[in-house]
Amino acid sequence: MEKGEVVLMAFSRLGKRHVQYSILFFGGIIAFAIRTSLSVAIVAMIQKDPPFPNIKTYPDWKNKDVILSSFFWGYVILQIPAGLIGFKYGPKYILGISFTIASTFTLLVPLMAETMGSGGVILSRVMQGLTQGFLYPSTHNILSKWTPLPERSRTFSFVYSSAFIGCTMALPVTGYICNSSYGWPMVFYLSGTLSLLWSFSFLWLCKNSPQEHPSISSEERIYLEQNTKTTADRKKLKVPWKSIFTSLPFWAICVAHFGNNYGFLTLLAEIPSFMQGVFKFNMEANGLLSALPFLACFIVISIMSPISDYLISQEKLSIQACRKVFNCIGMTTPVITLSILGYIPPEMKYLGVLLLVLSVGINAGIFVGFNLNHADIAPNYAGLLMGFSSFWGQVASLLGPLVVQVLVKDQTDPSQWRIFFITAAGLLLVSNIFFLIFASGEIQPWNNESFSRRNDVVLPEYVYVPVKKEDVQICQ
Numbered sequence: 001m002e003k004g005e006v007v008l009m010a011f012s013r014l015g016k017r018h019v020q021y022s023i024l025f026f027g028g029i030i031a032f033a034i035r036t037s038l039s040v041a042i043v044a045m046i047q048k049d050p051p052f053p054n055i056k057t058y059p060d061w062k063n064k065d066v067i068l069s070s071f072f073w074g075y076v077i078l079q080i081p082a083g084l085i086g087f088k089y090g091p092k093y094i095l096g097i098s099f100t101i102a103s104t105f106t107l108l109v110p111l112m113a114e115t116m117g118s119g120g121v122i123l124s125r126v127m128q129g130l131t132q133g134f135l136y137p138s139t140h141n142i143l144s145k146w147t148p149l150p151e152r153s154r155t156f157s158f159v160y161s162s163a164f165i166g167c168t169m170a171l172p173v174t175g176y177i178c179n180s181s182y183g184w185p186m187v188f189y190l191s192g193t194l195s196l197l198w199s200f201s202f203l204w205l206c207k208n209s210p211q212e213h214p215s216i217s218s219e220e221r222i223y224l225e226q227n228t229k230t231t232a233d234r235k236k237l238k239v240p241w242k243s244i245f246t247s248l249p250f251w252a253i254c255v256a257h258f259g260n261n262y263g264f265l266t267l268l269a270e271i272p273s274f275m276q277g278v279f280k281f282n283m284e285a286n287g288l289l290s291a292l293p294f295l296a297c298f299i300v301i302s303i304m305s306p307i308s309d310y311l312i313s314q315e316k317l318s319i320q321a322c323r324k325v326f327n328c329i330g331m332t333t334p335v336i337t338l339s340i341l342g343y344i345p346p347e348m349k350y351l352g353v354l355l356l357v358l359s360v361g362i363n364a365g366i367f368v369g370f371n372l373n374h375a376d377i378a379p380n381y382a383g384l385l386m387g388f389s390s391f392w393g394q395v396a397s398l399l400g401p402l403v404v405q406v407l408v409k410d411q412t413d414p415s416q417w418r419i420f421f422i423t424a425a426g427l428l429l430v431s432n433i434f435f436l437i438f439a440s441g442e443i444q445p446w447n448n449e450s451f452s453r454r455n456d457v458v459l460p461e462y463v464y465v466p467v468k469k470e471d472v473q474i475c476q
Contacts, residue, residue, distance in 0.1 A: 015220040016213050017146045021159055023198075023205050024139050027099070028162025030198050031135050033170035034106050034128060034191045035071060040171055041187050042067060044178035045113070045121075055183035061118045065405035070122040072398035074129030079394055083137040083387020087239070090208035091138030091383065098131040099199040105131075106192035110185035136390050141383025144375045145209040148227030150313050156372040157305035164301070164364070167294035239384065243446035249377050250385060252438035256370040257389040259431025260331060262396035263338065263424035264363050274417060292353065296361025301368070304329075308368040319376055319441030323369050327439075330365025331432035333358065338425040342418030370435055377440055378447040400424075 044050065048059040061067070085094055105127040112120030139159060147155045170191070178184045207213045210224045244250055304326055311317040317325065337359040344352040374385040403423070408416045 016207075016210070016216040017220065017224065019205055020142060020146045020207070021155055023202055024142065024159045025162045027095075027198055027202060028135070028139070028159060029166040029169065030191065030195050031099075031102075031132055032163045032166030034102065034195060035132065036167045037170045037174040037187050037191060038071075038125070039068065040174040041178055041184045044184040050183070051179055052181050052183060054181075055185075056114065058113065058118065063118055065401045067118060067121055067125065069398055069401035069405075070125040071129040071132075072394050072401075074126040074131075075133050076129075076391060076394035076398055078130055078133030079137060079391035080387045082134040083141075083384040083390075086134070086138050086141040086387075087381065087384045090212075091134070091141045092206050092208050093203070095134050095138040096199050096203040096206075098134040099195060099202065102128045102131040103192050103195035103199060106188050106195060109188040109192075133394075137383045137387035140374060140386035142206070142208065144379045144382035146224065147375070148224055150227065150309065152372060152375065153305045153308035153312070153368045156375070157301045157308075157367045160367050160371065161298050161301045161364075164294040164297035168291045168298065171291035171294070239381065240446040243444070244378075244381070244385070244388075247377075247444060247446070248438040249373075249440035249444065250388075252435045252440075253370045253373050253377075253385070254389045254392045255431045256327065256331070256366070256435040256439075257393035258396045259427045260363070260366055260370070260396075261393035262400050263334060263428050264360065264366075274411070293357045293360030296357045297364040300361050301364040304365055304368050320439065321441070323373050323376065323441055324436050324439055326365040327369025327435055328365075328432060330363050330367075330369055331428050331435075333362040333365075334360075335425045335429045335432075337362075338421040338428075342414070342421040344414070346414060370439065373439060373441070377442065377444045379443070380447050 042064055044055075045057055046059050046061050046064060047057045050057045082094070085091075105124045109121060109124045112124050114120075116123070143156060143159060174187050177186050177190070180186075210216050210221045213221075308322050308326060311322050312319055337355045341352060341355040341359065344355065370389075374389065375382040378385055404420055407419050410416060
């Protein structure tokens with residue numbers, strides 16, 4: 001082993017890190033259930049003839065896509081501050097408190113709809129977005145400190161696959177509830193209560209880093225410290241702003257995040273409207289079929305993530321090559337499927353559903369592509385970088401439904417949807433090419449810039465060398 005290299009020790013026993021992964025996974029499920037359930041519920045909320053007359057509806061609302069977009073008005077604002085706050089103070093209490101606030105406004109949606117109209121729902125969604133703005137930067141911050149490189153693809157993919165599970169569960173359940181005597185208000189009461197329970201569990205079980213955990217074994221702590229290359233004491237780090245903003249590998253992540261979110265998250269919000277308007281699926285079938293693409297995402301990511309870890313740990317591909325290959329699969333496939341989808345006639349609706357499943361499902365490649373590249377290039381600042389890249393991603397998420405509002409005047413007209421699909425495909429293609437050219441898998445010098453300048457430290461490179469468990473015990 002050459003000077004400056006770090007041995008990545010093998011240690012597979014279940015430990016406290018897996019508790020952190022699990023609680024973050026369930027938080028993601030609930031967050032995305034709250035985020036996506038309105039896509040189906042809004043269809044029920046504006047029905048002229050609800051299945052049960054006791055359920056109050058608002059057919060005079062003409063701003064459905066504005067309501068769907070409003071979540072991202074709040075969500076986009078706090079991405080960067082969330083990354084900064086989490087970096088400086090730690091993400092635990094910030095995320096726990098923000099989830100509690102989001103839970104409250106979820107529970108209040110039916111009341112605010114009744115008393116304030118569509119403006120009340122928009123206000124509730126803005127507040128949900130503001131508070132959920134802490135989700136990804138905080139999750140990235142925690143995972144960067146709790147996830148060793150040999151487990152990185154699997155762990156990040158597992159935690160972020162919660163988005164697909166949340167969508168897969170929320171869409172059909174929302175469709176069923178909206179079609180029942182409970183009506184659409186029960187959707188918000190149920191998800192708000194679950195969110196509140198998760199907040200308390202997270203504050204109890206989660207820790208900012210292994211060093212803060214009171215009962216972690218010394219064996220697991222050493223393994224994590226050796227394999228994450230993060231600095232436990234945040235006060236010793238000074239953010240290298242100039243280096244970050246002049247880093248092409250960082251901007252490659254931001255561009256990919258923007259292009260992907262425009263297509264992926266707009267589809268997430270608009271699939272139920274497209275399925276009902278063009279393919280004429282009823283409410284319950286709409287909820288079930290709208291969930292299929294996200295179930296496909298979960299299956300695909302469950303296959304891709306262990307393959308990615310295997311290719312890196314066995315040195316079949318470099319980290320950089322692996323990220324680019326899977327990112328290309330995830331962003332190029334929807335370019336083809338979305339382009340075709342725009343020309344599918346309504347009578348071939350099941351072919352259209354298949355193309356939607358492929359578009360969203362194979363897009364899961366980005367979760368072992370750009371989505372975890374922050375931790376590759378700068379593990380000390382992973383949460384902060386996620387805040388910045390997610391900001392651009394959420395700008396795209398905000399723009400998408402508004403573009404649909406402008407382009408799709410008649411939601412039953414396939415030709416109007418075609419323009420949006422082709423636009424989304426083009427943006428996916430361009431942003432993926434930018435990532436392929438400029439992305440990197442190497443730790444950037446500015447990851448530890450404050451130390452390297454002061455102490456003339458040579459930054460180490462990762463070298464994966466599996467060792468026996470007794471060798472790890474010797475390290476203690």
